[in-house]
């Protein structure tokens with residue numbers, strides 16, 4: 001961190017957000033500290049929320065155009081983000097392509113990050129690719145599995161879209177089951193209804209997801225990615 005600090009915007013401190021009183025050798029907050037902290041928070045959001053979804057908000061399009069019943073359920077979840085994550089409760093959004101599932105799920109991740117809860121966001125195909133790469137070093141794999149098991153919120157986008165092999169099914173089961181046993185939250189988006197998902201990833205995994213995430217929130221309708229041409 002230090003060494004490349006941006007200068008204090010008020011020219012008071014050394015850029016650290018603290019001033020040191022030489023006489024008593026004590027630190028106190030500089031006037032720039034609140035904005036320094038806000039910038040840090042923004043950076044950590046930026047690091048994890050994909051650019052396309054970075055500015056999602058309940059009072060903004062496209063959320064304002066999505067089925068209110070589903071948006072309300074997501075809003076309630078984010079309002080109690082801490083107790084929900086503490087209880088290992090999750091959510092899942094099911095439906096047709098381009099109906100706002102990922103957009104809504106990002107609101108949950110954003111709330112978790114803003115509440116300073118550890119959060120990992122992966123699309124399922126990408127997660128499998130990352131796992132495959134991590135396998136090449138045992139340390140890398142253990143680190144990744146540990147992270148997947150222990151983050152306060154694991155957001156898996158596009159479950160069911162991964163190319164299935166026995167290895168992939170085993171990984172998905174093991175990630176879900178570990179979090180199930182430790183009561184840690186999962187947020188999922190998928191194009192598959194639970195019965196289709198069972199065929200895709202197995203009944204044992206889906207059964208755990210149902211218990212953790214409750215009934216899927218349905219988002220059906222036409223693909224809004226296409227709507228600008230209609």
Ligand SMILES: Nc1ncnc2c1ncn2[C@@H]1O[C@H](COP(=O)(O)OP(=O)(O)OP(=O)(O)O)[C@@H](O)[C@H]1O
Nearest residue numbers: 062065066096097098099100101102103191224225
């Ligand atoms: N109800 C809506 N009205 C207008 N635009 C919307 C609506 N829902 C989503 N969009 C827009 O459609 C695009 C796709 O949204 P999103 O990525 O959330 O879809 P998705 O449901 O996750 O799709 P997929 O299943 O293909 O992953 C985005 O650009 C989003 O802003």
Ligand SMILES: [Mg+2]
Nearest residue numbers: 101102158189
């Ligand atoms: Mg999506």
Ligand SMILES: [Zn+2]
Nearest residue numbers: 008013030032
């Ligand atoms: Zn300062």
